[in-house]
Amino acid sequence: MALPPTVEAPLHDIERHLAAVIASFALPDALRAAIEYAALGPGKRIRPLLTWHCAKTASALASNSDERATETRPAAHSPLAACAAVELIHAFSLVHDDLPALDNDDLRRGRPTLHRHTTEAMAVLAGDAMLTAAFAAMLLPVDGEAMPPSLAISLLAELSSSTMDMIAGQVHDTMGGLPPHLSPIEQVALIHRRKTGALIAAACRMGARCAGVSEGSLEPFARYGEAIGLMFQIVDDLLDVEQNASHTGKRTRKDHAAGKQTYPAVLGVEGARDEVRRLGMQAASLLAPFGEGARPLLELSEWLMRRTR
Amino acid sequence: MALPPTVEAPLHDIERHLAAVIASFALPDALRAAIEYAALGPGKRIRPLLTWHCAKTASALASNSDERATETRPAAHSPLAACAAVELIHAFSLVHDDLPALDNDDLRRGRPTLHRHTTEAMAVLAGDAMLTAAFAAMLLPVDGEAMPPSLAISLLAELSSSTMDMIAGQVHDTMGGLPPHLSPIEQVALIHRRKTGALIAAACRMGARCAGVSEGSLEPFARYGEAIGLMFQIVDDLLDVEQNASHTGKRTRKDHAAGKQTYPAVLGVEGARDEVRRLGMQAASLLAPFGEGARPLLELSEWLMRRTR
Numbered sequence: 001m002a003l004p005p006t007v008e009a010p011l012h013d014i015e016r017h018l019a020a021v022i023a024s025f026a027l028p029d030a031l032r033a034a035i036e037y038a039a040l041g042p043g044k045r046i047r048p049l050l051t052w053h054c055a056k057t058a059s060a061l062a063s064n065s066d067e068r069a070t071e072t073r074p075a076a077h078s079p080l081a082a083c084a085a086v087e088l089i090h091a092f093s094l095v096h097d098d099l100p101a102l103d104n105d106d107l108r109r110g111r112p113t114l115h116r117h118t119t120e121a122m123a124v125l126a127g128d129a130m131l132t133a134a135f136a137a138m139l140l141p142v143d144g145e146a147m148p149p150s151l152a153i154s155l156l157a158e159l160s161s162s163t164m165d166m167i168a169g170q171v172h173d174t175m176g177g178l179p180p181h182l183s184p185i186e187q188v189a190l191i192h193r194r195k196t197g198a199l200i201a202a203a204c205r206m207g208a209r210c211a212g213v214s215e216g217s218l219e220p221f222a223r224y225g226e227a228i229g230l231m232f233q234i235v236d237d238l239l240d241v242e243q244n245a246s247h248t249g250k251r252t253r254k255d256h257a258a259g260k261q262t263y264p265a266v267l268g269v270e271g272a273r274d275e276v277r278r279l280g281m282q283a284a285s286l287l288a289p290f291g292e293g294a295r296p297l298l299e300l301s302e303w304l305m306r307r308t309r
Numbered sequence: 310m311a312l313p314p315t316v317e318a319p320l321h322d323i324e325r326h327l328a329a330v331i332a333s334f335a336l337p338d339a340l341r342a343a344i345e346y347a348a349l350g351p352g353k354r355i356r357p358l359l360t361w362h363c364a365k366t367a368s369a370l371a372s373n374s375d376e377r378a379t380e381t382r383p384a385a386h387s388p389l390a391a392c393a394a395v396e397l398i399h400a401f402s403l404v405h406d407d408l409p410a411l412d413n414d415d416l417r418r419g420r421p422t423l424h425r426h427t428t429e430a431m432a433v434l435a436g437d438a439m440l441t442a443a444f445a446a447m448l449l450p451v452d453g454e455a456m457p458p459s460l461a462i463s464l465l466a467e468l469s470s471s472t473m474d475m476i477a478g479q480v481h482d483t484m485g486g487l488p489p490h491l492s493p494i495e496q497v498a499l500i501h502r503r504k505t506g507a508l509i510a511a512a513c514r515m516g517a518r519c520a521g522v523s524e525g526s527l528e529p530f531a532r533y534g535e536a537i538g539l540m541f542q543i544v545d546d547l548l549d550v551e552q553n554a555s556h557t558g559k560r561t562r563k564d565h566a567a568g569k570q571t572y573p574a575v576l577g578v579e580g581a582r583d584e585v586r587r588l589g590m591q592a593a594s595l596l597a598p599f600g601e602g603a604r605p606l607l608e609l610s611e612w613l614m615r616r617t618r
Contacts, residue, residue: 025473028487031480096437101429120410121483124433128405128440129476135444136469139462149458153448156465160445164334167438171340174430178337 001307003044004299010052014045017080018087021137027129034118034126035133039091042109046232046300047090047203048083053296054207054221055079060293061213075148076212082155085137086203089163092130093170093199095123102174134159155206162202169195188261192233193226200229224286228301231279234272235307237262241269280305310616312353313608319361323354326389327396330446336438343427343435344442348400351418355541355609356399356512357392362605363516363530364388369602370522384457385521391464394446395512398472401439402479402508404432411483443468464515471511478504497570501542502535509538533595537610540588543581544616546571550578589614 098113115123204225283301287294407422424432513534592610596603
């Protein structure tokens with residue numbers, strides 16, 4: 001199911017900048033090819049699209065409400081560097097999570113996973129390089145212009161803390177170790193919030209920061225990101241139960257086979273669907289104050305609710 | 310062979326700050342324990358000691374020569390954040406390089422490697438977390454004081470580009486792919502310059518930057534770092550040929566067994582020893598203009614020349 005055209009509009013610019021970031025490093029040919037396979041191959045680019053559209057939505061807000069306080073307004077800059085960074089973090093995490101020692105997946109986005117396409121050694125090192133490149137991406141100029149240092153620092157803080165959350169969530173998901181007093185639904189929520197939700201919420205906050213939104217006005221973007229981050233994961237879990245591998249392009253029912261906690265397992269399929277609808281309404285109400293300017297973000301959350309792969 | 314006391318003097322402060330950086334992240338217990346095992350266990354801390362002593366040596370330079378131009382002098386800050394960052398990068402690289410898919414090492418610094426001590430999955434994820442923590446370390450305050458953004462940006466650029474070099478060097482070392490027109494000695498030099506030299510040189514430059522040295526005055530620190538980075542690697546290669554596992558605390562003769570290019574293999578043992586002496590003299594001459602202030606750096610390079618493990 002294709003993304004709505006308004007949502008996809010910046011895709012070309014985002015992918016061109018992502019390719020330029022990767023091309024900026026002096027790398028052995030095989031390493032560059034591995035990174036390009038993992039980061040520039042088929043993918044929905046949800047996270048960078050969120051960063052981009054949150055920046056656009058927020059820039060209307062920043063220019064309206066802070067008009068008389070330009071002196072103290074945080075610096076703004078193109079969101080393209082942050083777009084490349086969040087996509088590189090996402091791509092790195094897929095490559096390492098797919099490794100034999102972790103999820104042991106052979107198929108990703110309809111193609112062999114990187115360690116199947118190349119070697120396990122290359123997948124480890126290419127993942128490390130993509131993680132490094134994500135931080136470096138924030139330091140590279142966009143269209144010849146360097147990011148203001150104070151903005152770069154706040155974006156790098158978002159990026160590092162959400163990446164750390166993601167790794168912590170993956171540890172919980174594959175190895176357990178959750179606080180024993182949590183109920184099953186609290187355990188699932190904690191894993192998802194850290195493993196997938198944190199980076200999605202950070203992608204939204206980073207976009208708003210690129211628009212020069214002050215710390216105090218980030219809240220709706222953060223909460224929108226948290227709502228759709230959780231929605232995204234529940235939809236993924238539902239797809240895992242309901243679809244077959246040829247449709248989603250990856251091995252399915254693996255969560256069930258691995259005995260992992262999921263929303264459909266804890267709430268039932270209907271309960272999980274209700275939760276998706278509730279989160280979709282929450283996202284819509286967070287966007288309402290932004291009016292027409294937030295249409296792409298609204299269409300993105302509606303698409304997430306409906307998506308089948 | 311213990312480091313000279315003047316060199317080791319800041320070790321306690323460095324290790325305390327490194328531990329504080331790791332403690333600052335909210336992590337699952339098992340992940341935290343894995344990171345502490347790999348990053349706080351026995352180790353010589355050569356890289357952060359270089360950062361520290363380059364900062365101290367350079368700060369004399371910065372305060373002497375730039376006295377009348379305080380306005381345009383780059384910002385200075387404690388080198389402890391950079392010390393923690395370079396050690397975390399080094400520790401991450403050892404954990405991933407030791408993995409079965411790469412060097413497949415069981416022993417490191419006299420103890421089981423992290424994937425032997427825990428699991429392969431944990432070693433992958435703990436390595437990822439240490440790499441992330443290295444970038445985050447630069448954003449954390451030291452003794453309650455945040456680093457000036459412009460300094461943080463220049464340090465993060467050094468850190469990301471040297472880490473990328475290190476990964477590229479590891480790709481060449483384990484998978485080849487070097488330009489075919491290079492002679493054997495040029496191939497070995499290129500691998501070492503990227504795999505180990507880049508981070509060591511960056512550690513030195515980062516220290517000088519923390520002292521507020523201007524871009525144009527970094528050169529002697531960068532060249533000192535390059536000389537001792539290469540010296541370090543040649544000594545490692547010589548130890549690999551000459552020592553046994555019980556003495557160095559890791560499996561030896563593995564380079565020979567793996568058919569890897571090394572300095573002793575290309576230059577012969579005596580030729581490699583001559584190269585170490587030449588680099589030691591080069592380091593000493595680079596430090597000469599700094600006089601007594603550079604004594605710890607001089608003692609460190611002399612120790613590297615003499616070290617047996």
